[in-house]
Every structure is written in structure tokens, then in C-alpha cells.
Amino acid sequence: MADRVIYAMYDDDEILKDGAKKLVAKGVKVEEVFSPFPIHGIDPIIGVEQTRLGIFAFIYGLIGLTLATTGMWFMMIIDWPMNIGGKPSFSYMENMLSFVPISFEFTVLCAAHGMAITYLIANRTLPGMKAQNPDPRTTDDKFVMEFRTSQNKQFTADELEAMVKSTGIVELEQKDI
Amino acid sequence: MDFKVTKKENIFTLTLIVIGVLFTAIGIATHAGDDNFITRFLANSLINSLFFFGIGLGALFFLALQYATETGWYVAVKRVMEALTGYVPYGIAFLVLVFIALTITDGAHIYTWMDPEVVAHDSIIQMKSSYLNKGFFWIRTIVYLGIYFWYWRGFRKRSLQEDIEGGTEIHFKNYKKGAVFLVFFAVFSSTSSWDWIMSIDVHWFSTLFGWYTFAGIWCSSMTVLVMLTVYLKKQGYLPKVNDHHIHDIGKWTFATSFLWSYLWFSQYMLIWYANMGEEVIYYEMRIENFQFLYFGMFIVNFAFPMLLLMSREAKRHAGTLTVIGIIILLGHWMDVYVMVSGGSMGATASIGMLEIGMLALMAGIFIRIILNNLTKAPLSVVNHPYLDESIHHEI
Numbered sequence: 001m002a003d004r005v006i007y008a009m010y011d012d013d014e015i016l017k018d019g020a021k022k023l024v025a026k027g028v029k030v031e032e033v034f035s036p037f038p039i040h041g042i043d044p045i046i047g048v049e050q051t052r053l054g055i056f057a058f059i060y061g062l063i064g065l066t067l068a069t070t071g072m073w074f075m076m077i078i079d080w081p082m083n084i085g086g087k088p089s090f091s092y093m094e095n096m097l098s099f100v101p102i103s104f105e106f107t108v109l110c111a112a113h114g115m116a117i118t119y120l121i122a123n124r125t126l127p128g129m130k131a132q133n134p135d136p137r138t139t140d141d142k143f144v145m146e147f148r149t150s151q152n153k154q155f156t157a158d159e160l161e162a163m164v165k166s167t168g169i170v171e172l173e174q175k176d177i
Numbered sequence: 178m179d180f181k182v183t184k185k186e187n188i189f190t191l192t193l194i195v196i197g198v199l200f201t202a203i204g205i206a207t208h209a210g211d212d213n214f215i216t217r218f219l220a221n222s223l224i225n226s227l228f229f230f231g232i233g234l235g236a237l238f239f240l241a242l243q244y245a246t247e248t249g250w251y252v253a254v255k256r257v258m259e260a261l262t263g264y265v266p267y268g269i270a271f272l273v274l275v276f277i278a279l280t281i282t283d284g285a286h287i288y289t290w291m292d293p294e295v296v297a298h299d300s301i302i303q304m305k306s307s308y309l310n311k312g313f314f315w316i317r318t319i320v321y322l323g324i325y326f327w328y329w330r331g332f333r334k335r336s337l338q339e340d341i342e343g344g345t346e347i348h349f350k351n352y353k354k355g356a357v358f359l360v361f362f363a364v365f366s367s368t369s370s371w372d373w374i375m376s377i378d379v380h381w382f383s384t385l386f387g388w389y390t391f392a393g394i395w396c397s398s399m400t401v402l403v404m405l406t407v408y409l410k411k412q413g414y415l416p417k418v419n420d421h422h423i424h425d426i427g428k429w430t431f432a433t434s435f436l437w438s439y440l441w442f443s444q445y446m447l448i449w450y451a452n453m454g455e456e457v458i459y460y461e462m463r464i465e466n467f468q469f470l471y472f473g474m475f476i477v478n479f480a481f482p483m484l485l486l487m488s489r490e491a492k493r494h495a496g497t498l499t500v501i502g503i504i505i506l507l508g509h510w511m512d513v514y515v516m517v518s519g520g521s522m523g524a525t526a527s528i529g530m531l532e533i534g535m536l537a538l539m540a541g542i543f544i545r546i547i548l549n550n551l552t553k554a555p556l557s558v559v560n561h562p563y564l565d566e567s568i569h570h571e572i
Contacts, residue, residue: 041571054489085450097446 004149004157005031007134008164009142009171013039016143019167020045026163027154032146034138053122057115064110068103134173142170180414180551190545197538204531213525216286220521221532222275223287225539227373228397228513230268231390232543235398236261237329238362244332244355247348249566250425253417256556257406259336261398263550264543265329269322271539272373276318280311287521288314290379301380309376321369328358336558343560366391374513377520381459383448389440390516396433396478397509403430404502405547407495414556420493421572427492434482434505441475459519466524467515474515477508510536 010016017039020030030046033039042048073092076082076099081090084098092099120126138144147164149157157174165172208214240258243251251258284291289302290309296302302309331354339347367387375386383389403426409415410423448456463471481504491497518526558564 058487086452097442097449100442100446 003177005175005177006147006149006157006160006164007173007175008145008147008167008169009135009137009173010145010168011142011170013037013143015168016145017042017045019164019169020145022167023163027152028147028160028163029151030145031148031151034133034135034144034146036139036141036143039143053115053119056118057111060114060118061107061111063114064107065103067110068106069099072099072102180409180548180556182548182552186544186548190541190548193537193541193544197534197536197541200530200534201538202534204529204534208529208531213286213522215282216521217526217531219275219278219282219285220287220517220526221535222271222278223373224510224513224517225535226268226271226275227517228510229264229539229543230272231394231513232398232401233262233264233268234325235394235396236402237265237325237332238359238366238395239398239402240332241328241355241358241362244351245359247352247563249563250422250570252558252561252564252567253415253419253422253570254402254406254426255336255558255561256551256554257409257415258402259333259554260547260550261402261405262329262332263553264546265325267542267546269326272322273318276315280315285521287377287517288379290376305379309372309379314372317368317372321365324361324365328354328361337554339560340555340558341560345562348562366394374516377517378459379520380455381520383444383456383459385440385444385447389437389444392433392437392440393509393512396430396437397506399426399429399433400502400505400509403427403498407498409551409556411495417557417568419570421570422567423495423498424489424492424572425570427486427498430498430502430505431482431486431492434478434486437509438475438479441479462523463515463519466526467519470511471515474508474511477504478512481505481508 008019010019013035016033016035020033020042024030024045024047033042033046035042076084076095077090077092081088084095087095089095117126124130124132133139133144134146135142135144145164147160149155149160152160155163161172161174205218208217211217236258240255240262243255243258279285279288280291283293286292289295289299290305291311291314296306307313332351335347335351335354370387370390374390375382403423406415406418406426407423410418445460448460482501485497485501486492491501514528514532561567
């Protein structure tokens with residue numbers, strides 16, 4: 001079955017939010033919202049899942065901690081034993097304290113970079129990637145809500161269009177894919 | 178809605194007090210003959226006075242911080258915070274009593290610089306005598322406590338006044354007073370911790386000590402604040418407090434735990450690395466006599482909150498917050514215990530009936546005072562200019 005995408009454009013985020021509330025109450029599934037800035041409170045309305053970025057951050061942090069620890073252990077204790085702060089014990093545990101700042105920094109570095117890259121990949125906004133938003137004006141002052149007929153099978157395309165039109169849109173665009 | 182102390186709560190605090198008195202009496206009876214009994218008794222009094230005063234003072238600092246930064250989110254829990262600050266005058270009374278007892282007993286081997294016989298044979302203390310002497314100590318103590326009390330009274334008075342009068346005049350007055358209090362607090366939190374705690378290890382010094390103590394009291398008071406808030410919320414009070422407020426205070430508990438750990442580590446690492454005799458003695462003594470407590474409390478105060486409070490759900494879950502809160506509080510009590518007992522009793526220190534009893538006794542009194550403070554004013558403020566913002570607080 002052919003899928004039809006409806007892009008409804010608004011010029012105010014509050015009108016979009018009210019419209020989304022009304023449509024969701026009627027049982028319409030909103031596929032996506034494109035906005036130049038984060039719209040506060042839109043996530044629970046259109047049912048965006050809770051982000052799992054935090055879990056990834058924890059994993060990246062653990063990887064960083066492990067890398068830093070094994071790296072310093074090999075470099076400073078095994079490969080070329082160092083006299084650390086006048087305490088030549090050549091043991092990682094006894095010199096643990098002097099390794100803590102670097103472990104901490106490396107944990108933060110890996111967590112932050114990993115998180116940023118994951119975020120860009122998840123949003124498909126890595127440099128060089130093709131833009132996902134349907135209209136360049138959504139990076140300026142317009143807001144677009146996207147619907148798919150395949151996700152709203154209880155309505156016909158015309159019904160859906162009529163409902164969307166009643167929510168104060170400024171432009172409507174449709175595309176068969 | 179006005180808070181009422183239920184029978185259950187009354188029985189709970191009374192039980193704590195009775196257990197405390199009983200244990201303390203047993204402790205006194207068994208240890209009264211010991212050589213270090215007076216030191217031990219007064220050290221315990223000092224530990225508990227400082228620990229609980231710190232919770233009240235931390236809340237006062239936090240309230241002043243909200244005033245000075247004109248935040249909106251906290252308004253829904255403002256009265257809970259104020260109930261905690263309400264311990265300040267009682268805490269001052271307990272502290273003054275302990276200091277009087279210590280002055281009469283010439284420091285009781287806790288403040289050895291108060292003992293003229295020790296000072297006569299100790300050239301290091303003699304060089305510090307112009308600062309560390311009974312007269313100047315009392316002048317400083319009275320100034321600290323007097324200013325804390327003065328600001329507490331003003332904040333409380335204006336908060337109740339705001340409920341009746343409304344408007345923004347009181348808000349801006351609080352803004353100014355809060356900022357000035359923070360300036361005083363910035364200096365006094367450091368110097369008072371030198372006078373009251375660091376001077377116990379009179380030969381030793383650390384420039385980080387004030388911050389370290391301050392981080393400890395801040396963390397303790399955030400922990401008590403979050404526990405009290407979830408408790409009251411569960412009882413059906415505080416209808417204006419939502420999950421986001423609790424999440425925010427939970428974050429404060431998490432963050433201040435890290436601040437404390439960071440300062441604990443910084444102080445320890447710098448002294449360990451420099452390895453200078455007059456500095457490392459502080460840690461050598463503690464590792465020798467308090468190894469379990471000293472490193473144990475670091476794990477308790479760092480690893481537990483880090484791992485258990487990291488997720489978003491944990492910071493909103495009443496049960497998790499309460500369990501972690503009790504653990505963190507015990508950890509910070511151990512921190513104060515090691516700070517005071519390490520320098521005063523060293524190898525002869527031990528945790529027995531007396532320590533547990535006096536902690537339970539003071540905890541009972543503390544909870545009783547806090548609950549009583551809650552009854553004295555409506556639990557929701559009505560005319561704060563940011564009340565609406567706080568009701569719609571969302572993160």
C-alpha cells in the first residue's frame with residue numbers, strides 16, 4: 001500500500017502544541033515534529049520515548065575508565081616502571097591516588113565524546129549527512145508536524161487531511177512514497 | 178495545609194530519645210572510671226552538636242543561595258527547608274554548651290591549645306597562641322553564631338510576613354540579605370571549621386579543610402531535605418511538590434556527595450603526594466587507628482550515592498532516596514566522628530554504647546525539633562512571587 005506523508009506547517013510552537021494535543025486525543029499518531037528549537041513539553045504529547053543516551057554515557061565512561069587504567073598500568077608500571085612522587089613502589093595500587101585525576105579526565109572525555117557522537121548519529125546530523133527535515137524553513141521560524149497514512153489506518157487520507165487542516169496550520173504538503 | 182505531628186512520629190522520636198538516654202547511661206556507667214572518660218564524653222557531645230548543627234546551617238546556606246540567585250523551583254519546598262533551618266537556634270545552644278564545658282575543662286584534651294600546661298611545653302602551639310586562645314576563640318564563636326542566628330531570624334520573619342503581605346518588596350529584601358549572608362558564610366564556614374574542628378589536630382593544617390567540612394554539611398542537609406520532602410509528600414502534605422522537585426533535590430544530594438568526595442580526595446592526594454612529615458601525620462594516625470572507618474566512609478559517601486543515585490528513576494523514588502539518605506547520613510556522621518576523635522583520642526577511641534547512645538539521643542531531639550518546626554507555619558507559602566513558576570516546575 002502506498003504510504004502518504006503529510007507535512008503540516010505552523011508558524012507558532014504553541015499552536016503546534018495545541019494542535020498536536022487535539023489530534024493525539026482523536027487517535028492520530030504524530031510521526032515527527034521539526035522545530036528550530038526544542039519545544040518544551042512536546043515529548044509526552046506526541047509520545048517520544050525516554051532517551052537512552054544516559055545509559056550509553058555510562059557505558060562510554062566505563063570504557064574510558066578501563067582504557068585509562070590499563071594504559072597507565074602498562075606504561076607506568078609494566079613497560080617502563082616509574083618512580084612516582086619519590087615513592088618507587090612500582091605497584092599500581094599503592095600509587096593509585098596519582099592515577100585518579102587522569103582516570104577521571106579520560107572517563108569524562110570518553111563519555112562526553114561518545115555521547116556527542118551517538119547523539120549526532122541518532123539524529124542523523126553528522127557532518128556530511130543529508131538533511132532530514134522536509135523544509136529548510138524549519139531551521140528558521142517555522143514548525144512542521146509529520147503524519148503518515150500507514151500509521152493512521154483508521155482514517156482515510158482525506159479525513160486525516162481535514163483534521164490536520166483544522167488545527168491552525170499555515171501550509172500543507174503531501175508526498176507519496 | 179498545616180502539618181500535625183502524629184502519634185506514631187511522637188512515639189518514634191521518644192523511642193529514639195529513650196534508647197539514647199539508656200545507652201548513654203550504660204556507656205557512662207561502664208566507662209566513668211576510664212582515664213579518657215571526660216574527653217570521650219565531650220568529644221561525643223562535640224561530634225553530635227556539630228553534625229546536627231551542620232544540617233541546620235547547610236539548609237540556611239541553601240535557602241540564602243536560593244534567595245541570592247532568585248530561583249523559582251524551590252518555592253514549593255521552601256517551608257520544609259525553613260523547618261530544617263529552624264534547628265539553627267537549638268544547634269547554637271548545644272554548641273555553646275559544649276564549648277562552655279570544653280573551656281571549663283581546659284579543652285579536655287580535645288582543644289589541647291586551651292590547656293596552659295600543654296602550651297607551656299609546646300613551641301608550635303605557642304606560635305599559634307595569638308589566634309588560638311580562649312578569649313579570641315569565644316569572640317569568633319560568638320560572632321559566627323550571632324550572625325547565623327541574626328540572619329536565620331530575619332529570613333524566617335520575612336518569610337512569614339510575605340505570606341500575609343505579598344508583593345515583591347520582601348522578595349528583593351531577601352535577595353540582598355541572602356547575598357550578604359553568603360559573603361559572611363563563605364568566610365565563616367572556613368574559619369569556623371578551623372576553630373572548631375581543625376584546631377583539634379593543633380599542629381596540623383590544611384587550607385582545604387574549610388571547604389571539605391562545608392561540603393560535608395551541605396551534603397548532609399540536602400540528604401535530610403530530600404528525605405523529609407519525600408516523607409511529607411507520602412503523608413499527603415505538600416500537594417504542590419511534584420516529581421521534578423524531588424528529582425532536583427535528589428540531584429543536589431548526588432552532586433554534593435561528589436563535591437565532598439572530590440574535596441576528600443584532593444586533600445588526601447595532595448598531602449600524600451607532597452609527603453611532608455607535618456602534614457601526613459594526620460592521615461598516618463587515621464590510617465593506623467581508623468582505617469576501616471576512614472576509608473569505609475569514603476566508599477559509603479562516594480560509591481553508594483554514585484552508583485545508586487545515578488539513574489533518573491532512583492532520584493524520584495521515595496524508598497531509594499530514603500535508604501540511600503540514611504546511609505549517606507551515617508557516612509557523614511562517621512566523617513565528623515573521625516575528624517574529632519582522631520585528634521582528641523587517637524588510638525583509644527572506639528565506638529561503643531556511649532557513641533551510639535548519644536547519636537540516637539541527638540537524632541531523636543533533632544527529628545522532634547524539625548517536626549515541631551513544621552507545625553509552626555503552613556507547609557505551602559502563598560505569596561511568593563515565583564510560586565506559580567514552582568508549581569509548574571518541570572525538568
